[in-house]
Amino acid sequence: MLRRGAWGLVLLLAALSAPPALRAEEPAPALDDLSLIYPHADLFVTATQSARTLDRAPAIATVVTANQIRDMGARNLLDVLATVPGFGISFAPNHAVVDAIEVRGLKTNFSEKVLLMIDGHRVNCLYNGSPTHYFEEFPLNAVRRIEIIRGPGSAVYGGSAFVAVINIIMLKPGDFEGTRVTLGTGNADRSHENLLLGHRAGALSMLAAYDHMDTNGTRDPITQDAAGGSGVTHHWRDYHTAYAGASVDGLDLTALVLHEHRAPTMGVTNLVDTRSDVQLEQVYAMLRHTSGEDTAPTEVSVAVDQLSSDSVWQLDDPLFANTSEPSYKTRTLTGDLRVRLPPAAGHHVSAGTSYEDSRLYDPRYILDGVDVSATANHTRPATRQVVALFAQDEWEAAPGRTVTAGVRWDHYSDFGGTLNPRLAVVWSAAPQLTAKLLYGRAFRPPSFYELYATNSPVLVGNPNLNPEAMNTLEGGLVWTPAPPYTISANAFLNRFSRRIVRQTPLSVNAGGADILGAEVEVKADWREHRYGYLNWSWQASHDEVSHLRLPDVPMHQVKAGVTWGLFGDAVIANLQARWRGPQVRAVGDTRRPVKSATTLDMAFTTRRLAPGLDLGLSVHNLLDNEVFDPSPPTVPGGYPRPGRTWLVEATYRF
Amino acid sequence: MADPVRPDCNRPGWGRPAILLVLACVQLAVAAPCRAAEVAALLDSRVGPYVEALAGFRQGSGADVRVFERREDADPADEAALIPAIRARHPDEILAIGPEALQAAIRNITDIPILFCMVLNPQGRIPANRSDVAGVAMNVAPEDQMAVLVRLMPRVERVGALFNPAESGETVDYARRWLQRKERVLDAEPARPMPALVDQVRGMLDRTDVYWMVPDETLKNPDALRLLFFQAERAGKPLIGVSDRYVKAGALFALTAEPRAMGRQAAELSNRALDGAPLSDLGIEAARAPFLSLNQNTAKRLEIPIPPALLDKARVVY
Numbered sequence: 009m010l011r012r013g014a015w016g017l018v019l020l021l022a023a024l025s026a027p028p029a030l031r032a033e034e035p036a037p038a039l040d041d042l043s044l045i046y047p048h049a050d051l052f053v054t055a056t057q058s059a060r061t062l063d064r065a066p067a068i069a070t071v072v073t074a075n076q077i078r079d080m081g082a083r084n085l086l087d088v089l090a091t092v093p094g095f096g097i098s099f100a101p102n103h104a105v106v107d108a109i110e111v112r113g114l115k116t117n118f119s120e121k122v123l124l125m126i127d128g129h130r131v132n133c134l135y136n137g138s139p140t141h142y143f144e145e146f147p148l149n150a151v152r153r154i155e156i157i158r159g160p161g162s163a164v165y166g167g168s169a170f171v172a173v174i175n176i177i178m179l180k181p182g183d184f185e186g187t188r189v190t191l192g193t194g195n196a197d198r199s200h201e202n203l204l205l206g207h208r209a210g211a212l213s214m215l216a217a218y219d220h221m222d223t224n225g226t227r228d229p230i231t232q233d234a235a236g237g238s239g240v241t242h243h244w245r246d247y248h249t250a251y252a253g254a255s256v257d258g259l260d261l262t263a264l265v266l267h268e269h270r271a272p273t274m275g276v277t278n279l280v281d282t283r284s285d286v287q288l289e290q291v292y293a294m295l296r297h298t299s300g301e302d303t304a305p306t307e308v309s310v311a312v313d314q315l316s317s318d319s320v321w322q323l324d325d326p327l328f329a330n331t332s333e334p335s336y337k338t339r340t341l342t343g344d345l346r347v348r349l350p351p352a353a354g355h356h357v358s359a360g361t362s363y364e365d366s367r368l369y370d371p372r373y374i375l376d377g378v379d380v381s382a383t384a385n386h387t388r389p390a391t392r393q394v395v396a397l398f399a400q401d402e403w404e405a406a407p408g409r410t411v412t413a414g415v416r417w418d419h420y421s422d423f424g425g426t427l428n429p430r431l432a433v434v435w436s437a438a439p440q441l442t443a444k445l446l447y448g449r450a451f452r453p454p455s456f457y458e459l460y461a462t463n464s465p466v467l468v469g470n471p472n473l474n475p476e477a478m479n480t481l482e483g484g485l486v487w488t489p490a491p492p493y494t495i496s497a498n499a500f501l502n503r504f505s506r507r508i509v510r511q512t513p514l515s516v517n518a519g520g521a522d523i524l525g526a527e528v529e530v531k532a533d534w535r536e537h538r539y540g541y542l543n544w545s546w547q548a549s550h551d552e553v554s555h556l557r558l559p560d561v562p563m564h565q566v567k568a569g570v571t572w573g574l575f576g577d578a579v580i581a582n583l584q585a586r587w588r589g590p591q592v593r594a595v596g597d598t599r600r601p602v603k604s605a606t607t608l609d610m611a612f613t614t615r616r617l618a619p620g621l622d623l624g625l626s627v628h629n630l631l632d633n634e635v636f637d638p639s640p641p642t643v644p645g646g647y648p649r650p651g652r653t654w655l656v657e658a659t660y661r662f
Numbered sequence: 663m664a665d666p667v668r669p670d671c672n673r674p675g676w677g678r679p680a681i682l683l684v685l686a687c688v689q690l691a692v693a694a695p696c697r698a699a700e701v702a703a704l705l706d707s708r709v710g711p712y713v714e715a716l717a718g719f720r721q722g723s724g725a726d727v728r729v730f731e732r733r734e735d736a737d738p739a740d741e742a743a744l745i746p747a748i749r750a751r752h753p754d755e756i757l758a759i760g761p762e763a764l765q766a767a768i769r770n771i772t773d774i775p776i777l778f779c780m781v782l783n784p785q786g787r788i789p790a791n792r793s794d795v796a797g798v799a800m801n802v803a804p805e806d807q808m809a810v811l812v813r814l815m816p817r818v819e820r821v822g823a824l825f826n827p828a829e830s831g832e833t834v835d836y837a838r839r840w841l842q843r844k845e846r847v848l849d850a851e852p853a854r855p856m857p858a859l860v861d862q863v864r865g866m867l868d869r870t871d872v873y874w875m876v877p878d879e880t881l882k883n884p885d886a887l888r889l890l891f892f893q894a895e896r897a898g899k900p901l902i903g904v905s906d907r908y909v910k911a912g913a914l915f916a917l918t919a920e921p922r923a924m925g926r927q928a929a930e931l932s933n934r935a936l937d938g939a940p941l942s943d944l945g946i947e948a949a950r951a952p953f954l955s956l957n958q959n960t961a962k963r964l965e966i967p968i969p970p971a972l973l974d975k976a977r978v979v980y
Contacts, residue, residue, distance in 0.1 A: 041761050041782040044877055045800060045905045045919070046711050305731060350728065407721050491978045535910040535957075535980050576895065 066402075066412040066432030066446060068484050068498045068527070070156045077148050079537075079571045079582050081611025081626025083200075083221075083655060085146040085154070085176070091567060093527040093543040094158050095172070096588060098637040101560045103466075104241075104273035104647040107144050111171040112158060112502065113523045113547035115561050121170035121452050121476075123161060127178055127262060129294050129311055132168055134338040134366050135387075137455040139174070142266055142290045142315075145247045149190060149202045150217035152177045158527070159500065160450030160480045163414040163430035166362070166396050170452040170478055171502070178262070181206070181213035181255040192624075192657035198223035200657060212256045219249040225271075228648035230280050235324070239280035241648060245270040263293040275322045276466060278643050283322040283331065290315045305348045313340040333374035334386040334464075338456075340366040354404040364394040368456045373463065384463045390456050393421040408436035418451075422459070423474055426451045444484040444498070452476040458508055458515055470514040479503040492533040499526040509553075519553040537573030537580050537615075542566075554595045560638035562604070564589035582611040597641050605635040607649075620661040627654045699725040699936045702753035704744070704767055706760025706780075711921040715759050715780050718925025723932050725754065745770040755932055758797075759925075761787065768792060775941050779928040780921060782877055783829040784946055793942035796935070798927045801877060802917045803948035804837035807902055810915055810954065812844060813972055814961075815872060815900075819846055822870030824853035824862060829878040837874070853880040863889055867897040875913070877904040900964050906978055909955040914966065915976075919949030953977040 070092050082088045086107055090097045096110040100117040109119040120137025123130065132139045148154075154176050161169030184206035192200035198221070205216045225243030232238055248267040253260065268288040275281035294311035318335045346360035372379065373386040400414035412432040419425040430448040437443055454473035461469035484498030505520035525547030533539045545565045549558040557563070569584035586609075591602040611626040629635070629652045636646030701723060705712055720727050730748055745766070748756065756771060758764040758778040764787060767776045778784065778797030788795050811818060821841060825834050838848040849870050854862050863886075867873060873894060881887055881904065891912055894901050903913030931944050955978040961968050973979065 040882070041800065042709065042711055042780070044782065044882055046907065046921075404717075404720075407717070492980070533910075535912075536907075 066410070066434050066444065067157045067161075068159050068444070068446070068482055068500070070158075072154045072156070074148075074152055076571075077151065077154070078613055078624075079580050079611065080569065080584060081582060081609070081613065081624060081628075081655075082148055083626065083628075084144065084148065085174075086140070086144055087609075087628070088148070088154055089156070089174070090586065091541075091569060091584065092156050092158075093529050093567070094525070094545045094547075094565075095156075096562065096565060098560075098649075099273065099639075099647040101594075101638060102640055103276050103278060104637070104639070105276055106138070106140055106272065109140060109172070110561050112500065112525050112545075113549045113558055113561050114171050114502075114504070118455070118457075120168060120455060122172045122174065123165055123167075123169040125165070125173070125175045126264065127294075128175060129262075129292065129309075130165070130168075130342075131290070131292070131313075133290075133455075134313070134315060134340055135317065135336060135368060135455060136457040137168060137452070142268060142288055145221055145245060145268070146176070146266075147202060147217075147219035147221065147247075147249050149188075149219060150179050150204055150215070150251055152179050152183065159446065159482055160428075160430070160448035160478055162418075162428040162450035163416045163448055164398065164400065166394070166398075166416060166418050166428075167420075167451060167453040167475070170450045170476065178251065178253070179204075179206075179215055179217075181215040181253045181260075182208055184215060187662040188659060189662075190657055190659040192655050194223075194655035195653055196223050196226045198653065198655055200655065212254065214255075215251075215253045217249075217251045219247070221245065221247045225273075226650045226653060228273075228651055230274065230643070230648060231645040232643065233274065233280045234278035234642035237280055239282075241273045241280075242271050242282055243273045243650070258298050260296045260298070261293070262296075264291065266290045274643070274647060275324070277323050277325055278640065279322065279324050281322050283320065285320040287318045288316070307344070307346045309342075309344045311340075311342040313338075313342070315339075329375040331376055332386075334371070335373075336368060336371040336387060338366065338368050340364060356402040356404075357399065358402075359397075359399040361398070362394075362396045364396075365391075366394075367391045368460075380463075386463055387456065387460045387469070388462070390460055391421070392456075395419045410434045420453055420475075422471075423453070426475055426477075440488040442486045444482070444486075446480075446482040446484070448480050448482075450478045450480070452478075452508075454508055467510055468514055470516060473508055473515060474506055474517050476508055476517070477505045479505075492535075492539075494531045494533075495529070496531075497526070497528045500524070519551070521549050521551045521558055523547055523549040523558070537571065537577045540568070540570035542568045556595060557592050559592050559594040559597075560602075562588040562591050578615055578617065580613045580615065582609075582613075584609045591638050593638070594640075599641065599644065602636065602638045602646060605633065605649075607631075607633060607635060622659040624657040624659070625654065626657075627652065629653065699754045700751060701725045701727050701755045701757050701777075701932060702748045702751055702774075703727050703729045703757040703759060704748065704763040705729060705731045706763045712759050712780060714921035715925035715928070718922035718927075719757060719759075719779070719929045719932070720925075721922075722926040722929025725932065725936060727757075728753065749774075754936060757928060757932065764788075764795075764797075768795065775935055777928055777932055777935065777941075779924045783833070785832055786829050788946075793940075796931055796941040796944035796946065798924050798931070798947050798949060800919055800924065801833065801948055802919055802952045804833055805840045806948075806952065807874070807917055808837060808840055808844070808846075810917065810972070811872065811874075811902060812846075813969060814915060815966060818871045820870040821846060821848050821872055821874050821902075822866040823848065823850040823874040823876050824859075824866060824880055825850055825876040826878040826880050827852050830876045834876065848874075850874075850876075853886075856883070856885060859886055860889060863893050864897075867893055867899045870899070872900050872902060872914075874902045875904045875908065898964060900960060900966065903955070906953070906955040909957045909978070910980055912957060912960055914960050914964070915954065915956045917952035917954055919952045923951050924949050956980070 072088050077088060086097050089095050089109060094112045097107050100108040101115060102117055108115050109122050111122060114121060118136045118138035119140050122139050124132055124139030124143060133141050157173040161173040165173060185208055186206060188204040190202035200221050202219045207214045223245055227240040230239050246269040250265045253262045270286050271284050272281055275284055292311060292313040294309055296309035298307045316337045321332045323329050323332055342364050344362040348358040368390045371385050371387045372381045396416060396418045398416035403411045405411050415429040417427050428449045428451060432446045435443045453475045458473055459469045459471050461467045480502050482498055482500040486496045488494045502523040506517040507520050508515055509518045527545040529543035531541045551558055566587045571582045573580050587606045589604050593599055608630040609628045610630050613624040614622055632652040635649040639647045703716055728751055730744055756767050756774050756776045758767045758776060759780050761781045764778045764781050776795045780800055782800045784799050834850045841848045875881060900914035903909045903916030905916050905918040909916045927950050935941055954976040956976045957980045
């Protein structure tokens with residue numbers, strides 16, 4: 009730790025002692041004609057899988073670029089998502105095992121209603137549907153941008169694109185050449201090391217990245233757990249992530265290895281946890297071929313995903329066991345074909361098919377050191393095949409008016425077929441004003457966990473579950489009253505049906521909910537390294553069963569952030585504030601609503617200190633506010649959010 | 663009061679449509695079978711500015727437009743599959759959007775007229791013997807930029823510039839002559855490579871009143887760009903930016919060519935060519951109707967008053 013700090017100090021001194029004329033920003037690749045004139049085009053591909061400028065995309069969307077990620081001092085994916093209107097990051101409603109992503113008034117234990125992709129490849133956990141179990145600490149050093157759609161995406165992406173789609177666009181081979189090293193240290197014994205390598209040899213381009221993050225976690229107080237005890241959190245984490253890509257003549261190979269070793273903030277049975285030990289590993293490799301030299305660009309991809317989970321859970325449940333050790337593996341083979349037909353009379357038609365073969369295998373269960381896999385396993389082996397067909401037409405109906413219509417049919421071997429359409433009308437009424445009207449239907453397939461979990465103190469699966477469904481109607485405006493200010497406003501109505509509800513003895517499809525909401529955001533882009541945003545989101549829900557609001561999510565959220573270049577942009581300062589309103593409790597919980605909370609984050613990053621060198625300081629929860637997430641009544645004080653954390657990093661490019 | 667049952671005298675009856683129908687039939691009967699003109703648009707890649715330019719072209723063109731896209735990272739030399747597909751359409755013209763698309767078209771096609779847009783400094787990219795190529799450059803006319811400069815800084819005497827003669831020689835000569843007519847001097851010299859460029863930039867800024875950023879290879883090196891902004895700030899000299907993004911970064915002003923407008927401008931050329939005008943007569947046009955960006959902070963720092971009329975004219979003011 010001390011050695012790392014000393015190393016950082018030496019680098020800082022070396023940088024400060026460099027002659028001013030030599031101080032320069034990190035070298036960037038040479039500009040081409042287009043980027044010499046225009047800012048790097050703010051392209052957006054997730055909404056239709058064809059590039060559109062963001063304001064004209066047929067979706068309510070946010071794009072966060074690599075520069076913005078760096079400016080805000082984001083440590084991981086969740087730090088970025090926390091800034092997006094309508095999004096919130098908090099612990100899952102019933103346990104503080106992992107962070108959950110709440111979107112537009114919906115929050116669930118595994119965030120399984122949010123689809124996470126890396127370069128268009130789905131990475132949600134096959135077993136429980138979660139995008140955060142494996143990717144909550146996903147490093148961002150090799151990310152080019154993150155595209156976030158609020159709203160349904162099943163007509164394009166199929167299952168789990170229910171309330172949001174997050175697509176992480178990684179640096180491509182050829183985007184970076186050379187070597188870049190990042191070293192960081194922070195409180196809670198946090199350390200961070202990142203290595204990025206890029207090389208080009210003739211037609212072959214390669215990129216490789218490795219990231220390691222390790223922390224003991226902040227020790228946040230738990231005043232009372234489910235057994236009446238008290239203590240502190242032991243949320244230690246150790247993450248290794250390796251990413252590699254190679255590209256030659258239209259053929260792209262990408263691979264990711266992610267190894268996660270951590271403890272939960274609190275135990276799965278809501279006790280102060282000192283013994284749980286979660287080990288997860290996810291590996292994928294994807295081969296994609298794009299042939300764009302003819303009139304019908306075609307993309308073919310095949311991928312294999314392998315996942316393993318090997319955990320020790322502290323239960324301390326006298327009626328069940330003190331310790332459980334469930335483990336399982338999953339494997340998914342995927343094939344995709346997508347063709348964009350030659351444009352005709354303003355119609356841009358794309359169509360495709362995909363096939364997925366998934367299996368859950370090798371489940372094992374050890375209770376208090378006794379292997380009960382043969383008699384009382386926690387789940388059973390299972391398979392699932394998914395066939396999908398989809399088509400989409402982007403029709404330029406008139407200058408400035410685009411109609412996007414799409415439909416996707418998915419057939420699951422375990423519950424049958426589902427058809428999900430979408431329709432979007434985007435009208436650029438004036439150069440400064442774009443209006444959008446969107447409709448979409450989405451589904452979320454039940455996970456293997458929801459279907460087959462047995463002998464668990466937390467959930468019992470039901471093999472007869474049907475997919476959840478959502479119909480969404482949205483209207484939006486993007487208005488630039490006077491550059492550099494842009495105002496975007498949108499309203500949505502989500503009609504959620506066939507909701508999968510945990511209840512004794514089995515989980516069932518029961519009822520649904522209506523959620524009405526709005527998001528307004530003002531953005532200002534004064535100049536390079538000087539920009540800001542202010543957004544407000546509101547949602548009101550009505551649960552069909554309880555006739556009350558959906559619990560554990562705020563009705564209002566306000567977020568603001570500003571980035572300001574100082575000392576001739578040699579130092580970039582970033583300040584972000586987030587306020588979330590009170591959160592109502594679940595039915596039968598008589599506690600007062602969870603109090604509103606404010607958090608403040610701050611970051612400083614340097615430019616031009618010395619050739620190739622950047623320094624960064626980020627502080628999250630700057631004021632060390634005590635913030636508590638909603639918890640079940642057995643944890644009356646709530647789940648504590650991390651206190652103040654800081655991280656100092658030095659990045660050097662050779 | 664009008665009789666409610668009386669037919670409207672101005673309402674067209676059946677007579678005129680019937681005559682038009684007969685005339686149309688006669689026309690169809692005597693005219694040789696024909697088809698609408700077709701333009702094959704060859705797109706460099708599907709990035710925002712190119713898509714905008716294509717949309718502008720479609721707005722202005724009277725022809726059917728078929729789009730052929732190059733992959734973003736395609737090898738410029740490997741157009742083996744794309745060119746035959748274009749030829750199979752027998753288009754009347756090819757519209758190349760972007761420099762790689764123009765290069766591909768010039769390399770592979772000699773028997774179909776080629777129009778282009780969204781290409782910077784196209785003169786150097788078109789062989790002298792190709793009179794069948796015309797289009798719209800992504801460059802803004804230097805006289806437009808110098809006219810704004812003279813309004814902003816009426817006392818300006820020497821304008822400095824470093825440039826790549828192979829790419830911008832003609833543009834710089836043109837600007838030099840224009841400034842001479844206005845009794846000003848353009849002190850321009852070929853840019854040297856790094857690290858000699860450091861002293862060259864310093865020297866140029868020392869002996870001139872304002873630096874004109876010429877959009878060519880010289881500025882494509884990010885290190886050179888940073889050097890220029892750093893030294894200009896240190897010397898207290900304003901920069902004439904290449905486009906809005908440089909004004910945002912601290913240049914005094916810039917005129918930015920708009921992709922959609924360039925697409926429409928190319929469509930005008932296309933329509934004229936389809937009407938029979940030879941491409942050699944159409945030539946290469948600078949981008950029309952660029953928008954003005956001003957940086958008030960820079961102007962204030964350098965004590966350059968901005969005329970209110972110019973401020974009103976600016977679309978973007980930082």
